[in-house]
Amino acid sequence: xxxxxxxxxxxxxxxxxxxxxxxxxxxxxxxxxxxxxxxxxxxxxxxxxxxxxxxxxxxxxxxxxxxxxxxxxxxxxxxxxxxxxxxxxxxxxxxxxxxxxxxxxxxxxxxxx
Amino acid sequence: xxxxxxxxxxxxxxxxxxxxxxxxxxxxxxxxxxxxxxxxxxxxxxxxxxxxxxxxxxxxxxxxxxxxxxxxxxxxxxxxxxxxxxxxxxxxxxxxxxxxxxxxxxxxxxxxxx
Numbered sequence: 001x002x003x004x005x006x007x008x009x010x011x012x013x014x015x016x017x018x019x020x021x022x023x024x025x026x027x028x029x030x031x032x033x034x035x036x037x038x039x040x041x042x043x044x045x046x047x048x049x050x051x052x053x054x055x056x057x058x059x060x061x062x063x064x065x066x067x068x069x070x071x072x073x074x075x076x077x078x079x080x081x082x083x084x085x086x087x088x089x090x091x092x093x094x095x096x097x098x099x100x101x102x103x104x105x106x107x108x109x110x111x112x113x
Numbered sequence: 114x115x116x117x118x119x120x121x122x123x124x125x126x127x128x129x130x131x132x133x134x135x136x137x138x139x140x141x142x143x144x145x146x147x148x149x150x151x152x153x154x155x156x157x158x159x160x161x162x163x164x165x166x167x168x169x170x171x172x173x174x175x176x177x178x179x180x181x182x183x184x185x186x187x188x189x190x191x192x193x194x195x196x197x198x199x200x201x202x203x204x205x206x207x208x209x210x211x212x213x214x215x216x217x218x219x220x221x222x223x224x225x226x227x
Contacts, residue, residue: 004156033213042117042203042217043157056214090156094213100145100164102215104156 004093004105012111013081021076021108023091031055031094032074033102034066038087049074050097078110086112115140115206119218127226132176132191134221136204139185146187147205147215148178157203163187174198199225 005024013019025032031050035043045058049068063079072093078085088109092102120135138144145164149157161172168180178189187204201222205215 031213033215035215035217040220042205042219043215045214045216048213050213056211058214092157097213098210100147100162100207101159102213104149104158106154106156 004091004103006091006105006108008108009106010109012113015081015083015112017081018077018079019081019110021089023074023105025072025074025093026103029093029095030072031097031099032068032072033092034076035090035092036087037090043090055097081112083112086110115144115208115216117204117206117216117218119204119221121221122219123222123224125224125226126194128196129193132194132198132223134189134202134223136187136189136218137185138187138206140206142208144206144208146180148172148189149203149205151201151203194225196225196227199223
């Protein structure tokens with residue numbers, strides 16, 4: 001059974017560019033959540049996808065968007081990158097929508113210059 | 114709105130000493146509570162969770178936490194620290210009706226001295 005995998009592991013982008021981060025959920029998990037973890041901070045909830053539909057969103061602007069595919073893998077897209085978007089982006093998958101155990105990937109470290 | 118406060122951004126203990134990491138929560142509904150550990154350059158790993166069953170919860174690696182409603186606390190303890198426990202620890206809360214949205218505290222860095 002493979003765990004949650006995220007790609008790429010590291011990424012450097014220029015302010016104003018767009019970025020796509022990818023997440024493969026753990027086998028059998030139909031729910032994926034995305035978090036942003038700024039340096040020295042706790043993770044902040046961006047949004048959750050359940051069976052290909054957004055199922056809750058945190059306090060992030062619309063330039064943060066996502067997708068979930070039929071195989072339950074997911075993408076996080078960020079448009080018009082800002083310096084403050086530099087962070088570790090974590091993906092977590094759960095077996096079902098109200099599961100209390102989320103399995104986290106190792107994250108994608110995004111640096112915006 | 115739910116929130117989590119972790120008292121002490123850095124905690125330093127000697128190997129073999131008691132580990133106590135403090136977490137207080139605020140929630141308008143009976144919450145679910147979690148402790149996660151993060152090792153350098155890695156994601157989060159669930160240590161333990163409280164989901165309204167027993168108030169004393171035992172987790173992995175010898176950690177446990179006690180839910181105290183009267184104190185709105187969920188402190189993490191381990192009787193004897195090991196060097197491998199050095200990491201970042203996060204307390205988190207969720208609404209039982211929305212378990213996918215975890216609200217995390219700022220984190221506590223645990224240093225273990227030989």
